[in-house]
Amino acid sequence: MATLRSYGAAQEVTGSCHLLRLDNGLRILVDCGMFQGEQEEEKNRAPFGFDPKKVDLLVVTHAHLDHVGRIPKLVKEGFDGIIVATRATFELAQVVLMDSAKLMEEEYRTRFRKAQRRGEEKRVPKPLYTTEDVEATWLLTHIHAKYDKPLKLLKGVRVTFRDAGHILGSATVEIAFREKGALKRIVFSGDLGNRHDMVTPHIEPVPRADALFIESTYGDRNHKNIKETVAEFKAVVRKTLLNRGNVIIPSFAIERAQEVLCILKDMYRKRELPHCQVFLDSPMAIKATHLFSKYHDQLGPKCRRFYDEDGDVFDFPYLHLTCSVEESKRINEVERGAIIIAGSGMCTGGRILHHFKNRLWNERNSVVIVGYQAEGTLGRMLVDGAKWVRLWHEDIRIRAKIYTINGFSAHADQKGLVEWMKQIDPLGKVFLVHGEKEKQKAFKKAIRKKLGKKAHIVAPKERIHL
Incomplete structure (x- = not known):
């Protein structure tokens, strides 16, 4: 048997x-x-x-x-x-x-x-x-x-x-x-x-x-209703940008990053997205995004429609793909109007930590948590309301608004x-x-x-x- x-x-x-x-x-x-x-x-x-x-x-x-x-x-x-x-x-x-x-x-x-x-x-x-x-x-x-x-x-x-x-x-x-x-x-x-x-x-x-x-x-x-989830995400993004702030999104490189890009592109096409710069600041997520576009015929109806109409699933005029460390560092020069998508998804390492160091202390900015944060991770500390974080031997005061948007899964x-x-x-x-x-x-x-x-x-x- x-x-x-x-x-x-x-x-x-x-x-x-x-x-x-x-x-x-x-x-x-x-x-x-x-x-x-x-x-x-x-x-x-x-x-x-x-x-x-x-x-x-x-x-x-x-x-x-x-x-x-x-x-x-x-x-x-x-x-x-x-x-x-x-x-x-x-x-x-x-x-x-x-x-x-x-x-x-x-x-x-x-x-x-x-x-x-x-x-x-x-x-x-x-x-x-x-x-x-x-x-x-x-x-x-x-x-x-x-x-x-x-x-x-x-x-x-x-x-x-x-x-x-x-x-x-x-x-x-x-x-x-x-x-x-x-x-x-x-x-x-x-x-x-x-x-x-x-x-x-x-x-x-x-x-x-x-x-x-x-x-x-x-x-x-059971998950939260996806329409409510997307509406909440859009509202946070718009409010932050219109308040002359920046949106920082810790994201997993595969699926979640592409889902966020899909929403932002949809906002752009519907003229819901204020003028901004969107940075996908993760080499792994960039490679994965190219593969998702390559296999566009295996994606959902909205993504296939984006490809048919634009020749690419995720690209739109506001989007920048930052592969190198030098390109990533230059994002620090953008004072306002930036949406930064970076890894790691639970904030345990990667480029997201550099963006936190440069932007967590600014009350105009927002951190949007779109994925599960395990116990003991920096992401979980933010979700649980931490007031300070320590990054590279420096204490950073958290003044940015922290939004946890459940429903993405x-x-x-x-x-x-x-x-x-x-x-x-x-x-x-x-x-x-x-x-x-x-x-x-x-x-x-x-x-x-x-x-x-x-x-x-x-x-x-x-x-x-x-």
Whole structure:
């Protein structure tokens, strides 16, 4: 009998990694993501719990770091099988993994220099992987999946990708195989998108599943109405600019930055946006934005219309893409009328900190928080009402107005998850992954109440017989 064990994203959100073992000996790994959080480095460095050399196929649902971040480590430790993903996911993953490797190399060099002064350089751990390891990953055999086109792979296994509406290239994955003459279909939701997202299209339905492994990130709640969210965002931007201030937006590089650009371009086209300069000040977000435009046919209706009418999804006259450090520094010369979109999304590093240092003390300015801020991050401190922050050994008084705009989310809420599940007929066993345990408990109750189905919360490394 086929079995599955989750080596990540089991009773937690990050580190997605699920190993499916078939009766015919085939081993299929679905995602190989990084654990994210303040104290997760040890988990990322730990052994996988399985032998990478024995994995035949790696199926990737999408290019977020918590789904692809340990692939170079997997390759480094012996995986030499076939990687399957959509073409857009492969291209985004290259950007994400190269950025990840460069950050780890820079952090290693900084730690090493400091340790040298103490005579402790031998105690500094090497990077989890390097840029060379990332490059080696792309030398393996790749198969580009197309949505709704079943792929016949090893030993009669058929894999079908369907649009998950989460980020560019994201997919739900159906793995079909025969066991004792009977056809089985195992479905992995990956991360499912918010049905109200402006950039990505709606989630495609899955016709049937003998077993469903579904994400549960927001299984305990429903999102705020997107129209209200956008209206609130527009009001803050207009008020700040008309008050001769600047808008600073910490943003994740993939999906959220593009969503913000989409709103700003829509404002410009409707003459709702006061004259200003919009700076996308993140090399990674700029690369991702170019890829979103390249695959404009895979985006939502509004983005496709922008492309058809303007020849580009996100570009408009007020927009400036600042790749170099020198270009980023020159933004400091803009006294008013600037909208600055920069990373990191939780304000834990990156160019956003420089903009904070130069603008947080000015009461005319606004900081607009458009994404989740984890406990212990600078972003969370701002959300919680901090009066001072310390940046590069300097205390900065926070006089800028801090706005937290909830409602932007690339993940489906409880209602969206349940509605998607209702379309699966027949729906067999349901397993919950990719979520905090308390949220999974709430989602489990909702599934029982609204679908009349039992759901099982997958424990780390639990062996599940399919």
